[in-house]
Amino acid sequence: MKNHKTIVLSNQEISPGYFRMRILAPDYSRLAKPGQFVMFRVQRSLLPLLRRPFGIFRTGFMPADCDTMPPKEFIEIIYKVVGSGTEIMQGLHYGDPVELLGPLGSGFDLNLTSGDNILVGGGIGLVPLYMLAESIADPSRAEVLIGGRSRDDIITVTEFERLGVKTFVSTEDGSIGDAGLVTKVLEQRLEQKPKARVFACGPMPMIRAVEKICRSKGVALQVSLEELMACGVGACLGCVVKGEGHTTERPSYLCTCTVGPVFNASDLAWDNHDHASGAVSYGGCECGEKR
Amino acid sequence: MKNHKTIVLSNQEISPGYFRMRILAPDYSRLAKPGQFVMFRVQRSLLPLLRRPFGIFRTGFMPADCDTMPPKEFIEIIYKVVGSGTEIMQGLHYGDPVELLGPLGSGFDLNLTSGDNILVGGGIGLVPLYMLAESIADPSRAEVLIGGRSRDDIITVTEFERLGVKTFVSTEDGSIGDAGLVTKVLEQRLEQKPKARVFACGPMPMIRAVEKICRSKGVALQVSLEELMACGVGACLGCVVKGEGHTTERPSYLCTCTVGPVFNASDLAWDNHDHASGAVSYGGCECGEKR
Amino acid sequence: MKRKEKVIKNVNMQVEIAGITLRNPIMPASGTFGYGEEYAPYLDLNSLGAIVTKGLSLNPKAGNNTPRVCETVGGMLNAIGLQNVGIEQFIYQKMPFLEQFDTPVIVNFFGNTQDEYGEVAARLDELPGVAGLEMNISCPNVKHGGIIFGTDPQAAFAAVASVRKRTSKPLIVKLTPNVTDIQVTARAAEEAGADAISLINTLTGMAVDVKTRRPRLANTIGGLSGPAIRPIAVRLVHQVVQAVKIPVIGIGGISRAMDALEFLIVGAKAVQVGTANFVDPNAMATIITELENFCLEEGIDDINDLIGTLEV
Amino acid sequence: MKRKEKVIKNVNMQVEIAGITLRNPIMPASGTFGYGEEYAPYLDLNSLGAIVTKGLSLNPKAGNNTPRVCETVGGMLNAIGLQNVGIEQFIYQKMPFLEQFDTPVIVNFFGNTQDEYGEVAARLDELPGVAGLEMNISCPNVKHGGIIFGTDPQAAFAAVASVRKRTSKPLIVKLTPNVTDIQVTARAAEEAGADAISLINTLTGMAVDVKTRRPRLANTIGGLSGPAIRPIAVRLVHQVVQAVKIPVIGIGGISRAMDALEFLIVGAKAVQVGTANFVDPNAMATIITELENFCLEEGIDDINDLIGTLEV
Numbered sequence A, B: 001m002k003n004h005k006t007i008v009l010s011n012q013e014i015s016p017g018y019f020r021m022r023i024l025a026p027d028y029s030r031l032a033k034p035g036q037f038v039m040f041r042v043q044r045s046l047l048p049l050l051r052r053p054f055g056i057f058r059t060g061f062m063p064a065d066c067d068t069m070p071p072k073e074f075i076e077i078i079y080k081v082v083g084s085g086t087e088i089m090q091g092l093h094y095g096d097p098v099e100l101l102g103p104l105g106s107g108f109d110l111n112l113t114s115g116d117n118i119l120v121g122g123g124i125g126l127v128p129l130y131m132l133a134e135s136i137a138d139p140s141r142a143e144v145l146i147g148g149r150s151r152d153d154i155i156t157v158t159e160f161e162r163l164g165v166k167t168f169v170s171t172e173d174g175s176i177g178d179a180g181l182v183t184k185v186l187e188q189r190l191e192q193k194p195k196a197r198v199f200a201c202g203p204m205p206m207i208r209a210v211e212k213i214c215r216s217k218g219v220a221l222q223v224s225l226e227e228l229m230a231c232g233v234g235a236c237l238g239c240v241v242k243g244e245g246h247t248t249e250r251p252s253y254l255c256t257c258t259v260g261p262v263f264n265a266s267d268l269a270w271d272n273h274d275h276a277s278g279a280v281s282y283g284g285c286e287c288g289e290k291r
Numbered sequence C, D: 001m002k003r004k005e006k007v008i009k010n011v012n013m014q015v016e017i018a019g020i021t022l023r024n025p026i027m028p029a030s031g032t033f034g035y036g037e038e039y040a041p042y043l044d045l046n047s048l049g050a051i052v053t054k055g056l057s058l059n060p061k062a063g064n065n066t067p068r069v070c071e072t073v074g075g076m077l078n079a080i081g082l083q084n085v086g087i088e089q090f091i092y093q094k095m096p097f098l099e100q101f102d103t104p105v106i107v108n109f110f111g112n113t114q115d116e117y118g119e120v121a122a123r124l125d126e127l128p129g130v131a132g133l134e135m136n137i138s139c140p141n142v143k144h145g146g147i148i149f150g151t152d153p154q155a156a157f158a159a160v161a162s163v164r165k166r167t168s169k170p171l172i173v174k175l176t177p178n179v180t181d182i183q184v185t186a187r188a189a190e191e192a193g194a195d196a197i198s199l200i201n202t203l204t205g206m207a208v209d210v211k212t213r214r215p216r217l218a219n220t221i222g223g224l225s226g227p228a229i230r231p232i233a234v235r236l237v238h239q240v241v242q243a244v245k246i247p248v249i250g251i252g253g254i255s256r257a258m259d260a261l262e263f264l265i266v267g268a269k270a271v272q273v274g275t276a277n278f279v280d281p282n283a284m285a286t287i288i289t290e291l292e293n294f295c296l297e298e299g300i301d302d303i304n305d306l307i308g309t310l311e312v
């Protein structure tokens, strides 16, 4: 956990409205665990004021600029342009100064990844699942269900395939892959692999639907959540979600940035889970759906 | 008078800390008069919030990008990096979007430019004098006294020489030209040309000294002033200076952005002329002096 | 978002405030638009909902010493000192220009005493070209040791009541935000006979030049305006809308249609744009267009259907 | 600038507030620094003037529903709802960590009633590891229909007086800015026995999501903090310094040494850094270094010589 004053290495549009940014990030290969995130400072001015949270897509090394220097360690994030911060981000180039606070958060519990694993992602919800897939002992027993509203929202398919993970693509409008919700695919896959563990990340309606399915089938589920964050380190208490057993009389709140962003579904309250980011409707949700 | 949403054409450091920026600016050759200025919007965000005023150094045309298009009309400004806005400006490149409100202000009274003319400029105070020199009927009877604290603060000498105007350079530390204040040179030149009209722009202490000299010699003086501005068009009343006859009991204030920035020295109050920009000490003054 | 299903082509943008019909809810904030003519080269004054003048007093006022303005993060401080040409010069030099336009003229005014307020109001009442008065009660009450009229509900009530007696024109009272409980002042204004309330005027603030160790404004203290203050303004407008029955005009940090919408949704019937005019002389025109587009996208055919629709 | 002639090498940065010695005038603002441990990986807690904890109450408090935060221009709104672990858990789970450091710990606290304030103060009074108390009077007074203690000078006086009886530790009273006349509240706190005053707490504000037409915070109204509010904070600190004799701690929108200097120059003996910690976890360390550099450049060998040197 450190604050790096660093630079952008590259920044490319990988699908309309979706960008993949590589950032110089010493030590992240050693430190970052699947499911963790960074608080990213878009530029060194006071606008936007707060940092933006982004999941770590992957870490890696690239050749140094000069052969007497060590290779350059980087992370990659994938982001969708939805508002003021991401709008500025899409204009960043090689060399632009940015800041990276991280790696932050709990990450996925990897003790559970032997056996069958089903990863369910909607839109940019795929981001944290990639490092998870990388760390799964037997990729051939893992599969990833990739969903989105339309073909533009389907990202990282090739990347998962390269890991030897089976991919199932579906879109709501049928413009690529199966037509329909990714949760329909999940129900089908759970028929095949009833003992699989499920890992999900995506817009809240998808997460809710996945949770219902998993609960009804008695399947273990880990979810990665998004909440509005100010600090990212547990200091502001802005990013809480309701914990299991939460009631108005006996409220229970858990910090998404420290206890999460990955939670065991059984640790959360599902009946009346008001979701902060749900209120942020400016740019629609990450998978292109209107929440 | 128009607001152009336009782009930067070029932006180069001409002396340490001094930049010359060329901006696409249709119609300015026709509209801009010597001594006028623009309100420049540094970038299309809310930081910095207000526009920055800059004198128009010159207007011109450059070849179009494609031969079926008209030539590109531009203005040039010269600015010193002193604070938040100019710091962002120095990072701008070809194609960056900016906004230009102008041309604004009164400009120099050119009816007075036949005969001998002495232009006195300190640091970036030279900027508005260049277009004035361009419009003087007989350049051989004009001369420009260029002052600054040190050699880095001496700008645009070659440009004035190219117009056929005689230049006298002086620096306080003697690192280039004569050692001493530009006002010393002015006194000498007025001995030679006692009937000259004087035009001055620069830091307030220089302006004050020039005014004293001209008043004592009975010489006509026009000065171009800088005041803190919010609107640039006479709406906010933020940019006033004290007019001739101003007293605490019967105050008289004139708008620098509409009545000025060029004033006949005789229209201003000189005894107790508090100067707004004098309070802005962050980056020192435009000629490098500490006010 | 069921609203989106309805496909519409025209949006009614017209709103009514205290009997004044505005072609749309966008108008300039007093003191940021001069007497109208300053921005005429950049903006069609006939496109605005109304024109609001710089604050006028009985006699011309020279204003404060300089520096009068300075920039802050997302805002600016000003201590102009209410410089204005005075009511008579306004009538003869500024009104003729404004009368060329088919846009209601709202005259902002103030006084140093209750009587002075009344006198200006009476003079303005005679003018057919004036559609309404906006009474700025953020001025020091010279009779009461400089306490601002607007921070003392009793003084505010008395001043508004005495102005009310002198004019039958629509009377908008403009409140200062620098109070503990805005609802009290708002109700005082309403009870004293205001036809509408506008808020907020600037928040008092201060900035220091750390090198010279002097205030950045000659007046030491000034008024903070601009995007930085918008959340405070929205909160205050929200509170006032709940406290009074008369219409409310929202002001504070509006620079985009999105910003104006916040005020309309909490219940303002119209809004004023201030500092944003300095940033972009065309800001109000852009806001009007974007507001209309927003309604089209959301399937709203009358902007009045949007006003006060906050879901808490 | 005659100050520059003196060439110095060391600057005394130490200041004293109400008997607490701070190695420098920089400390975090309550609620933006957790219980200290959250920022320990990024910042040497031994470099700070003091550590100020999240606001504590007698019993643990769960806080508000979400969303709890949202960004505004140059600032942010929060309605955390004073979530905290409660005084007992603080003592057993958080104090041991804080006691490792050689930095004074100031505990921010609040109550829903006057009695509750007193009880928390009494409990904190027993703890040797606590250098001072910061009493947050920006809480709704449940006995008086939710009116904020800090907006009613009498309630403020009574609450401070009752806390004063329960503790002999240095007592800092933290004021809310949402009042008409801050000098009245400040004097009430002083007369009731406060050893120092800190201000400002957040300004109440609100933001609306124009698409959903719902407030951006579940609580509708929240507190505005960050650079946007600095001019208001500087003005209020300036006014309080003139009204009381006890030392004042300045808070509000500080993110650079320049910002801290504004408060010191108007007369604050120390400052607190809030929202800036979120923007840059290292902000306070940078401010301390830059502050020292500023003094060196200006030829000031004791930061106390800078405090209150505003030239009006």
Ligand SMILES: Cc1cc2nc3c(=O)[nH]c(=O)nc-3n(C[C@H](O)[C@H](O)[C@H](O)COP(=O)(O)OP(=O)(O)OC[C@H]3O[C@@H](n4cnc5c(N)ncnc54)[C@H](O)[C@@H]3O)c2cc1C
Residues within 6 Å of the ligand: A037, A048, A050, A051, A052, A053, A054, A055, A056, A077, A078, A079, A080, A081, A082, A083, A084, A085, A086, A087, A124, A127, A128, A225, A226, A227, A228, A229, A261, A277, A280, A282, A286, D070, D071
């Ligand atoms: C743990 C975590 C991981 C995330 N990972 C990714 C990712 O890998 N790729 C990606 O595209 N997005 C991700 N998000 C969402 C991303 O943070 C927001 O899309 C982004 O902050 C929007 O910023 P903006 O300035 O463009 O939008 P604006 O709407 O202008 O932002 C305004 C404020 O709202 C916050 N905000 C807006 N939307 C969200 C959101 N959905 N979740 C949290 N805060 C939000 C911003 O951080 C900012 O404070 C993640 C969020 C969290 C909490």
Ligand SMILES: Cc1cc2nc3c(=O)[nH]c(=O)nc-3n(C[C@H](O)[C@H](O)[C@H](O)COP(=O)(O)OP(=O)(O)OC[C@H]3O[C@@H](n4cnc5c(N)ncnc54)[C@H](O)[C@@H]3O)c2cc1C
Residues within 6 Å of the ligand: B037, B048, B050, B051, B052, B053, B054, B055, B056, B077, B078, B079, B080, B081, B082, B083, B084, B085, B086, B087, B124, B127, B128, B225, B226, B227, B228, B229, B261, B277, B280, B282, B286, C070, C071
């Ligand atoms: C009519 C006119 C013509 C000018 N022409 C030139 C020119 O040709 N070249 C040049 O380098 N500078 C010129 N200036 C000064 C220039 O406007 C300031 O240097 C510039 O605004 C500083 O901006 P900043 O953001 O870098 O500084 P900051 O100090 O961060 O600015 C803060 C605020 O102060 C204002 N400000 C700061 N210094 C001055 C100043 N000296 N005069 C007026 N406002 C100031 C800024 O506009 C801004 O609103 C001119 C000023 C005026 C009024």
Ligand SMILES: Cc1cc2nc3c(=O)[nH]c(=O)nc-3n(C[C@H](O)[C@H](O)[C@H](O)COP(=O)(O)O)c2cc1C
Residues within 6 Å of the ligand: B236, B237, B238, C029, C030, C031, C032, C054, C055, C056, C078, C080, C082, C108, C136, C174, C200, C201, C202, C224, C225, C226, C227, C229, C251, C252, C253, C254, C272, C273, C274, C275, C276
């Ligand atoms: C330079 C300036 C001058 C102002 N003059 C007046 C005035 O004369 N009368 C008045 O009622 N308000 C005056 N105001 C306040 C504005 O009308 C408005 O209430 C305030 O600026 C908040 O809006 P904004 O954030 O959109 O600027 C002035 C504001 C500024 C910035």
Ligand SMILES: Cc1cc2nc3c(=O)[nH]c(=O)nc-3n(C[C@H](O)[C@H](O)[C@H](O)COP(=O)(O)O)c2cc1C
Residues within 6 Å of the ligand: A236, A237, A238, D029, D030, D031, D032, D054, D055, D056, D078, D080, D082, D108, D136, D174, D200, D201, D202, D224, D225, D226, D227, D229, D251, D252, D253, D254, D272, D273, D274, D275, D276
């Ligand atoms: C997320 C958050 C939580 C806060 N919690 C408290 C608190 O518990 N007690 C308190 O007295 N002030 C609290 N504050 C107010 C700050 O201490 C500070 O007074 C205010 O944020 C202004 O300073 P800033 O602009 O530097 O943030 C909180 C502020 C924020 C942003």
Ligand code: FES
Residues within 6 Å of the ligand: A228, A229, A230, A231, A232, A233, A234, A235, A236, A237, A238, A239, A240, A255, A256, A257, A258
């Ligand atoms: S974002 Fe601050 S506690 Fe989680």
Ligand code: FES
Residues within 6 Å of the ligand: B228, B229, B230, B231, B232, B233, B234, B235, B236, B237, B238, B239, B240, B255, B256, B257, B258
């Ligand atoms: S800058 Fe606004 S009146 Fe001159």
